[in-house]
Amino acid sequence: MGEWIGRGRKARRAYGFDEIAIVPGALTINPDEVDSSWELGGKRYEIPIIAAAMDGVVDPNFAILMGKLGGLAILNLEGVWMRYDDPTDILKEIAQATPERATELVQMLYLPPVREDLIARRISEIRAAGVSPIVSAIPQKAERCAAIAEEAGCEVFVVQSTVSTVRHIASAYKTLDLEHLIKGTKMKVMIGNCVSYETALELMECKPAAVIIGIGPGAACTSRGVLGIGVPQVTATVDGAAARDKFYTRTGVYVPIITDGGMNVGGDICKAFASGADAVIVGSAFAKAEEAPGGGFHWGMATPHANLPRGTRIRVGTSGTLEEILYGPAHLDDGSQNLIGALRTCMGSVGAQTIRELQRVEVCIAPAIKTEGKLFQKAQRIGMGK
Amino acid sequence: MGEWIGRGRKARRAYGFDEIAIVPGALTINPDEVDSSWELGGKRYEIPIIAAAMDGVVDPNFAILMGKLGGLAILNLEGVWMRYDDPTDILKEIAQATPERATELVQMLYLPPVREDLIARRISEIRAAGVSPIVSAIPQKAERCAAIAEEAGCEVFVVQSTVSTVRHIASAYKTLDLEHLIKGTKMKVMIGNCVSYETALELMECKPAAVIIGIGPGAACTSRGVLGIGVPQVTATVDGAAARDKFYTRTGVYVPIITDGGMNVGGDICKAFASGADAVIVGSAFAKAEEAPGGGFHWGMATPHANLPRGTRIRVGTSGTLEEILYGPAHLDDGSQNLIGALRTCMGSVGAQTIRELQRVEVCIAPAIKTEGKLFQKAQRIGMGK
Amino acid sequence: MGEWIGRGRKARRAYGFDEIAIVPGALTINPDEVDSSWELGGKRYEIPIIAAAMDGVVDPNFAILMGKLGGLAILNLEGVWMRYDDPTDILKEIAQATPERATELVQMLYLPPVREDLIARRISEIRAAGVSPIVSAIPQKAERCAAIAEEAGCEVFVVQSTVSTVRHIASAYKTLDLEHLIKGTKMKVMIGNCVSYETALELMECKPAAVIIGIGPGAACTSRGVLGIGVPQVTATVDGAAARDKFYTRTGVYVPIITDGGMNVGGDICKAFASGADAVIVGSAFAKAEEAPGGGFHWGMATPHANLPRGTRIRVGTSGTLEEILYGPAHLDDGSQNLIGALRTCMGSVGAQTIRELQRVEVCIAPAIKTEGKLFQKAQRIGMGK
């Protein structure tokens, strides 16, 4: 398995969403009669699309709204809501910065330290609205944050970094004992990100509620350019799904995998499920919601890194309400609205009754259609033509 | 057969028109002496290029003109001509809308219900001109529409949806019994669209007059983006042709396959035949005709979908008469005019006496030529340069 | 050999110049000490780069100049110099036409019939300057033109059409008997174009002086778009070279192959030789010469086709004298000048003493470098940036 890339060395070809398409077969189902729910730690959720732990996407209000619509949204414990009593003006300032200034400004605005009182306060605000909060922490701070979050009443806790592994070497600080963290809490713990079969299996051994898949593919992420690392998401998801199935066969425990990053339109989300995902984490699609705190802008949580920023603030614009983005009616035909409707229509078109069936549908390798023509049309739309 | 796309999973590489080229061999024929006709349900047609059931392409007048020129044009029974007594102003309004407003406007203008009296009236109008009408209905309405169409004197009836299968699961409504429909009518029934060998075979078991091949490749179609589904047309056509040949070997019945979508220029049409098609359905090439009702615009019939629009209104411009587009003389060198002349010249260049011989000519996998240069030239033409 | 493009059908992957690169090895040679000459019909020519039979490239004056510089230029017997006593104004008119009008204008200006007296006169003009003329005719007129050309003193005669084969079926007109033509003349006859091994072998059986390889790859040619036919030039040349070598092994007769079309820069020319060519025919590179009759414009000889034009008039600009384009000094670094210097430097870099050695050098499949970046730079240059 793999192609020769030089003398004595092979590399595997990995695939991204742009390179595959889902193949309809001999059975179709009425889209209104398919089941697109999924299960996390014994609880069933209607919406398998989770809002990403990014400051331009999720704030306490957005988390509340998402919860009321039947979905999940992750609040980032490294974000501005943990650094400022009221970050509303901060967010506006980021949105108004020129592209040239944006990275430096984000770096500066994330300098104030994270405050533990604010962590507890944000969680309480969400709970007070009747929604179960989900928060994310980086591995170095996971133990401390988990204690605060659990006390504040969190049910789901996310440990997330660009690359997370069970085995981490460091002498300058105490490394996270993931297994210990999970054992010591009643919260369901999601862990990520990772991309390989072996790493996913090692993470599953720690008994997380879910494993997050994805390194380097996101629109607001420049890991591929800055660090050279990353695996295209279709292959990463297929590998993660193989680990999940292997782990299930061996232990009887089903650890769902959540594909995170690189999905821009409904079609990409459908392809992630067809590649084996149980749920997906989406950033930019939700950043376009009227209720998103970024005001039409979106940036990766590695953007503020003081010494080596690895994210871009990108303009996504505002296209409709969160409800329209999730359930329609869509007023755009570009796949950015009515994501659940698109998912269900896809399931109907390929005869998949459930997400688990969608995971096994046939896909083909298919080059992106008419890149040239589409680019040309875009160029016209932004005014390059007359 | 297939490439590994991840651990334990293979996917087949599928090809589109941009990726192949027809290989001339050791025999050539005078283009004036080849035969480009095809047969549908026992009747021979001179032109194997059918105008698509799209409101920007076919109205009753266009259908009449096409019939007089020796070809076929499909009138869509879900279109504006079934919703309005006189949709002329409606079509103008769509053509005049800004790109931003177009999708929403189309959604709104398709809200008035389809009227059965108009269906009958349009069919009669075409018959009155001495042309045999062809109409298309969606599966849910096929039985009712077929009854009206047959009574109104239709000879060819098309059942068409994005993805059509013999087996459809729905409890909310009665599903179409395709075999029953075909048995119960004297009309020739064309059914589609589908893309896989198995599905094509199952559809052929119902004894249609033809099977339509193609999901997701059209210029005005965004199924790939919105739903993630689709198969590039060369592979879909090769698979459909394999099903046709298999069905013929087994039953002695030759069910022609019609490739629908994704052909922009004469070369694409030639490649569809070289991939195995008996006829092709073309939209945007005919939308450029002076006689096309779209006034230089073109939109997919999934565009009006109220909740999940999956088509784009695209500007194609008006480049000549339908007669010029079919038979020349061409005044443009871009392959958009004199489609029959191009087909015949291609047949002569590769030594194919008939469409059936063209179906077996050698093709090679060949990347699109100089994408960069062409894009660059286009950019210059639209005024990006000086 | 080949990839599956669908059920039961394989196609060969063919390669173009943009997809390969020449691999330097363990030997290098001083470029001043390599031999870049080639042999046609027993006569040795210093320059293996022939100017194409296109009206924007070669007129009698250009043919004379090229001959004096040691090279070959083909004058097209279907061109304006055979239709007008003095076509100077005609050529100016073509150069001044707007892009929109160009094809139609070229169609119109080629309507006056070819005059046999002018054929003889042009050949005499070239001979009078002490240069041996080369002219090209289409197969239908080859016998008549050959008689005139031979009488007027031609030594090399080219029979050329988009697709030429030994076997041609036509009842409306008498087909060319190539073998008879060649036997009946003392001129060296070059024949083309073709792309497959079998066709090249069949043509070689007729004992031509050379076989011309190339269908569909040229910059001013739109056969791929209009007719769908063509084979990328690297594969076409490798196949043609295989036919040449096979024919030589079998008969002891070495029929050189000449790669025609698709070479834009020195690097492409070097790659054509590395693919097996004995000589190359180049159009647009010479159309940039100050002495070229097109005045910075260039069009394919299928452009004037009245009913199905298959060529584009493209703007190439004027960049230097023919001598600079052939021998330098180059004032541009884009590979368009000092083509012979580039060829010799390439030969030195890869340790090829002769063209025959260059034909056997290693090549690798290498994607075009930084397409995006280059396109971006071009965009900047034409003024899209500030």
Add this chain to the structure above:
Amino acid sequence: MGEWIGRGRKARRAYGFDEIAIVPGALTINPDEVDSSWELGGKRYEIPIIAAAMDGVVDPNFAILMGKLGGLAILNLEGVWMRYDDPTDILKEIAQATPERATELVQMLYLPPVREDLIARRISEIRAAGVSPIVSAIPQKAERCAAIAEEAGCEVFVVQSTVSTVRHIASAYKTLDLEHLIKGTKMKVMIGNCVSYETALELMECKPAAVIIGIGPGAACTSRGVLGIGVPQVTATVDGAAARDKFYTRTGVYVPIITDGGMNVGGDICKAFASGADAVIVGSAFAKAEEAPGGGFHWGMATPHANLPRGTRIRVGTSGTLEEILYGPAHLDDGSQNLIGALRTCMGSVGAQTIRELQRVEVCIAPAIKTEGKLFQKAQRIGMGK
């Protein structure tokens, strides 16, 4: 090994940086605790990134600064500092030239001959600042230059040309005896460039301190376009590393390989090491330093070639100090700053303790992400949009 590119001929697929990505595994390391140093001729250097021998990148001052920061910078003995007493105005003139004029101007400004007194003076200037100078000469002048350089106190000497081999055929001049040169000097001699396994092995037999890998991939280099030669850098580096390992196994001597060219961002540099490099030579990234002599411009050393220029003067802009480019803090997120930080973070992310471990990390073949989107964004940035 290889694909068929035509009848009877295979070619190897070669890969570039844009086509691979590094795959994180099951182990991670604190980036502050990895070791990114390398060894050249028994001496250990902290920075494995060398500034290229190009006049827009390295002058005596830049060499001094680089040395003080712990790195290496190569001063070109064919450059303007060897032709002019004070080339400051010359460099300004190049920076101020219009793109159209740049190549010709560079050709003209490099006409004054190289002066031996200036070679010695520049080396002394660098030594006087307490930094060990590195200089590069072309093979034809290597013996004479080496003598001057050694006398002036150089420790490292580079023999560099586009394509360097042990075996060179020339009767017009005396060819370099590389083995003799290396035996006769106490300086450590680096030799290049080359791309194949066999050539690298032959060069290693001459006992150089290092072999430089890379033909044709650089941003300021047009060898691929002008000469058609080149091998994408990932494959070239993998092959070079295979030669190094083979040579080490056979002789016990470890000759480091240095990948030169084509690395634009931190991610590319990381991929070069993951492909097997011991160090890298970088041009355009350093040309962006405030201290770089090119003033935001950059040109290849083949650009001045009088008869066949093969380099482009490209605008890279000025983005920060050399220290920021090497060590951060980065103010841009595009991978052009904090190269050492990026390398160390990559090493941590993939669990590589040393460069030698990074050489063996898994890579996958991964197409460039979202070319279309990125081009689109770039287009917007340069003002094509509103």
